[in-house]
Amino acid sequence: MKIVDTLVTSSAQQTTVSGIGRFRADFPILDIKVDDKPLVYLDNAASSQMPQAVINCLVRYQKTQHANIHRAVHYLSNLATQEYEAARCKLQNFIGAHEDREVIFTSGTTDSINLVMHGYGRKFIQSGDEIILSELEHHSNIVPWQMLAEERGAHIRVAPINDAGELLVEEYEKLFNSRTRFVALSHVSNALGSINPIKRMIAIAHQHDVPVLIDGAQAAPHLKIDVQDLDCDFYAFSAHKMCGPTGVGILYGKAHLLESMQPFKGGGDMIVSVSFEKTTYNEIPYKFEAGTPPIAAAIGFGAAIDYLEQIGLDAIADYEHELLLYASEQIRVIPGVKIIGDCPDKVAVISFVIDGIHPHDVGTLLNQEGIAVRTGHHCAQPIMQRFNVAATSRASFSFYNTKKEIDALVAGIRSVQKVFAQ
Amino acid sequence: MSLKSIYQEVILDHNRKPRNYGSLDHPTHHATGHNPLCGDRIDLDVNMLDGRIEEIVFQGESCAICKASSSMMTSAVKGKSRQEAEALIQEFRDMLVSRENKDFDHLGRLKVLAGVRDLPTRVKCAILPWHTLHAAMNSTGDATTEADGHLNKPVANNY
Numbered sequence: 001m002k003i004v005d006t007l008v009t010s011s012a013q014q015t016t017v018s019g020i021g022r023f024r025a026d027f028p029i030l031d032i033k034v035d036d037k038p039l040v041y042l043d044n045a046a047s048s049q050m051p052q053a054v055i056n057c058l059v060r061y062q063k064t065q066h067a068n069i070h071r072a073v074h075y076l077s078n079l080a081t082q083e084y085e086a087a088r089c090k091l092q093n094f095i096g097a098h099e100d101r102e103v104i105f106t107s108g109t110t111d112s113i114n115l116v117m118h119g120y121g122r123k124f125i126q127s128g129d130e131i132i133l134s135e136l137e138h139h140s141n142i143v144p145w146q147m148l149a150e151e152r153g154a155h156i157r158v159a160p161i162n163d164a165g166e167l168l169v170e171e172y173e174k175l176f177n178s179r180t181r182f183v184a185l186s187h188v189s190n191a192l193g194s195i196n197p198i199k200r201m202i203a204i205a206h207q208h209d210v211p212v213l214i215d216g217a218q219a220a221p222h223l224k225i226d227v228q229d230l231d232c233d234f235y236a237f238s239a240h241k242m243c244g245p246t247g248v249g250i251l252y253g254k255a256h257l258l259e260s261m262q263p264f265k266g267g268g269d270m271i272v273s274v275s276f277e278k279t280t281y282n283e284i285p286y287k288f289e290a291g292t293p294p295i296a297a298a299i300g301f302g303a304a305i306d307y308l309e310q311i312g313l314d315a316i317a318d319y320e321h322e323l324l325l326y327a328s329e330q331i332r333v334i335p336g337v338k339i340i341g342d343c344p345d346k347v348a349v350i351s352f353v354i355d356g357i358h359p360h361d362v363g364t365l366l367n368q369e370g371i372a373v374r375t376g377h378h379c380a381q382p383i384m385q386r387f388n389v390a391a392t393s394r395a396s397f398s399f400y401n402t403k404k405e406i407d408a409l410v411a412g413i414r415s416v417q418k419v420f421a422q
Numbered sequence: 423m424s425l426k427s428i429y430q431e432v433i434l435d436h437n438r439k440p441r442n443y444g445s446l447d448h449p450t451h452h453a454t455g456h457n458p459l460c461g462d463r464i465d466l467d468v469n470m471l472d473g474r475i476e477e478i479v480f481q482g483e484s485c486a487i488c489k490a491s492s493s494m495m496t497s498a499v500k501g502k503s504r505q506e507a508e509a510l511i512q513e514f515r516d517m518l519v520s521r522e523n524k525d526f527d528h529l530g531r532l533k534v535l536a537g538v539r540d541l542p543t544r545v546k547c548a549i550l551p552w553h554t555l556h557a558a559m560n561s562t563g564d565a566t567t568e569a570d571g572h573l574n575k576p577v578a579n580n581y
Contacts, residue, residue, distance in 0.1 A: 358460070364541060390460075390461030390483050391460060422434055
């Protein structure tokens, strides 16, 4: 009990120092109870929670601003269009894109990757060509490329990782040859949290004139992204992992590449003119936004960006790193517990296994203490195979988590072990 | 049913010391069961003689709920006819997914698994061995919890 008190005090001091602790109060859902236990939400890599500012924005939009965009001439349609395009500009500034037309609203990261697979891949990738992925990819950055490879007779090459979960850049470099046509890499591994050295990897690809897509779903909520500095050709992420609503994400693409691509979906708003003989496609970004987009969600995404920028991505990264170190130090020393992917350059994600206890039992028992973690293969089965485990438990932290919650997780892990030691 | 009661002694005991664990050299029937949600995988070997389950063993990688359910199932169906086993499969499944308030006292010790009802994401773990037995007896080779559309409804499958 005494130890816990000390930890709580040090946590309070730390949050005051970093000044981030006060933002927790912005998240109404964090006050709920799970069977009379306070919710300890550590499944942020799956989906983060929404602050009141974003909830207010969605309510305000639905109550006073909603209509379809880019179509009618009336007041509400103009207003909704302005708000939607303003959200696009917020995203543009957030990632340092050169122009707002390089930001395409999609339904999320998976949709963005599929857009590039159809729009770029199906146009430019031929039989015998090669696509490079890494061993750390989420299924959403594997399966679309396999579908393309199968359709075209192309081949997938995979960059390996080491036992700490770090990509082996020298091995990656060796995969390039005259048939390499595309590279798709995650910025941050969803299953392990490893931050990949993508700037270096993009530069290597560009030496071979190969474009690179970055899956930034796990990076954008935690790290400052500058697409011009990275020089990536495509960058994709989702709103719901960064305090925004579900159902919306973006694809950033260099303008000349987006212009060279074929549309992914046909429909309204993506055309200039349509007749039964010929359709002329609209300019980017509209060429890729067929049909009525998730207008409310996109505007809510803009509000989430405003919210995160008010805190500051650098401050978020610093505080979350502090949480990662605090949690890693405690979990690493519990006998019978092993962290999978324990490398120094990580976002605040800890994937772990407990000797003799299946992760789903761990998840069910932690839930009994009000603690939400993800258990399973995290849609990244190749990594599970790499580490020879069927599944792991994953705790993923956000800037609104506290050291006290990490203490609850550590106590929870020990009590799971106690149940199974009976 | 409180969550605590899921991991009661009998389940933990079957997890620690599973009954009928192993494989048969020349089983007359075999099936592999997968639960992609958990990564559970079990192999079931059965020797049927004159329409009766003479020998039944399982092995595999699975969570405690699945392992205990496998262990208890193999004990429960050994010696039963195919029809009796199929009836038990149906009743066990009903116990976990039926919305009706039926009495399952006749299932005896298997009733300890009834608590899983309240954990929709774990129902598949408990049912997997039973699906696998059905597949083995019908020689369909393998079973997956995903093929049971009914099971997918209450489950928040977060893929």
